[in-house]
Amino acid sequence: MALLDWAKKADFDMMFKRYNVIIEGPAIKPEDDADVKKVLPKDEPFKSLAMAVIFGDADKAVQAAKSALDRVSPLDVIEKGLAKGMDAVSALYAKGAYFLPDIMLSADAMTAAMAVAEQKLGRAREKKGTVVSFVAEGDPHDIGKNLVVMFLKANGFEAVDLGRDVPDKEVIEAVKKHKPVMLTGTALMTTTMTAFPRVAKALQEQGISVPVFGCGGGAVKRDFVESYDMGVYGVKAFHAPKLAEAALAGKSWKDIRKEYPKIVGEFVAEYADRM
């Protein structure tokens, strides 16, 4: 067979390059990474809490939380231990050392341990702010929205998940009820993404302003999102908490459009003209 002969003779470098293999550095332990070292607590019990989150080990995280609660306050367990672990995970993900499943397992570990701390606290910890998330009416594709919700929760936001195939009216009602710092909408298809300008217009007509209406998904593009007020094109799900934090810090949707790459802290090809 020609394929086998060609495989023996061909110089693959002249045909393609697997850049992911070429750029891969040596394997290091997560705790030895320079960016992780910056956020990783040095003292116990916080280091153990953070490490359990970094390794995505829910059982260990719960155990560490139970044991830590004998010595420190529930809020410290969350803020000085678990949240630091999640910060480290975000840093590892941003640089390509961690992958999506790692983040999910870490988020699960954090959620499980946080429940233990909140039980002791007697209430849920105060969230940074509320975000409402939905998938456009007529659209059943929700993996993007689920990622957005996960990243928001892991970063200390209250994420109100309206689900998929959500009628515009339900979105408006949820915005009225929760007064979110950010609204997110996702859609896979060109004809379902038209829900976004409809929602934006309906909000404006009712005199409601949301600091940021982050929109993204398969067929959604920046020029479309920037064709209506409040819309900010969200490129990656993990950018969502950074956009919400920018809104919390007082940035408007107009500011966020202009400063997107700076806000998310990395090169974003879709916003190359605004780097």
Next chain:
Amino acid sequence: MGVRRYTKMAYKDPDEMVFGHAKFPVLEHWNVQFGAGYVVPEVKVAPEAGTERSKETLVKEMASIAEQAASRAVDIGLPAFMLEQEHVFQQTYHPDWGYACTLAQAEVLKKYYDEYGVRAALRQTVGDLRIEEKGGLRGSEYDNRIAETIEECCKAGASDIAAETMGGKSVLDYGVMRGDIKAILFGIGYLGSIDMEYFWTRAVNICSKYDTRPAGDTNCSGANTCMYVAGGLLGKDMSHTAAALARAISAARSLVAVECGATGPLKDCGYENTIIKAITGVPICQEGKNAVCAHADVMGNLTCQVVDCWSNESVFHREEMGGPTPAVWLQATGYEAALMNTAIQTGNAKTLRDLYTFTDMFRDPQGTLLAYPNAYRVGKAIVEYGKDIYLRARAAALEASKVMMEAYEAKLLQLTRFELDTLRKYTSILESLPMEAEIFRDQCMREYPRKIPTFDPKSYGL
């Protein structure tokens, strides 16, 4: 008809497979054949956003897409082409819209066929509107409307009906996000196969009453989700070896449509189609380098290898410098099909096939898996357990793993640590899974319903 499981391969040797030829060609009205010795170019265009606001505007949009494609076909001398229309929500949700839109396109294609003799096929791909947590996959309002719309499209003149069903997606998504290969196997291989049988038994029955072929289904919602999440070489959301395993599993699932009576040509975005063609001999549509308007993949040439209908996947309906997108992208697929047809006519088909394959065979593990000799191996693993939807999906993944490891060990395929680690880890998990479908199902049913709120076991008769 009942479900006919495949327990042997249609082709005795992978070298028998080549583009433009299928063991069981399909003839559709206006005299278009698929797999009968030539490759048919396909074009697919998504209606402009906003045209779905009324039936009238959408019908007009559909006619315009058909007119622009057909006129370019004549302008550049294409002997035949396929126009596929993937339904927007409204087109399937309102059966009368589905009818009117199909009729508008059928009238245009018939006019060109009558006037110029240009052979055209009209594919209608209904939307799978069903949502597990909103009435379930069986017997819900959404489900009933899909069936009605299929019938209306048949009545209006569709040449064939295709779909991208979503069965098993809630569990699959969970598996993708958490790197859980058992959930991926359960979602695509087990639940997906069950839902396919439900969906396609009905679709085949409806189509059989009309001059409309039940074409087939793609695991767009599963294996393509994995491919999309895996992304390019610098993607950091899913390992490309894991995406390849999901692809192998999806072949066992998408095969079910053919087992229910679907005839092909199988739908374009089913990258698993090479495996299914090897098993069944039905013609296939595929997409790759001329689908850059829709997405990036890492096997743009390879997917031409055994294609019968070459597609652009999807593009917005708008103007390019070269004209409206239905015209421009039919021209792109048309010239690629012309190259393949020239190779057939000059006796160079197998050489061109191998060039297409070799270009991408080691660019990425997904290409390694789908290179036709390897796809054939996965097909053989499937038919060895052909009667058991679970065991054959598991066998497909394990064979895919062997294919990738062999290429890696032969130093032909380079893998990152992440790709190699996930491949080894997932293979070990797959090997440890039970050899009885009932035990596997029970294990999964103890675990996933409590972890995944949107998973509705009743939708699968569980």
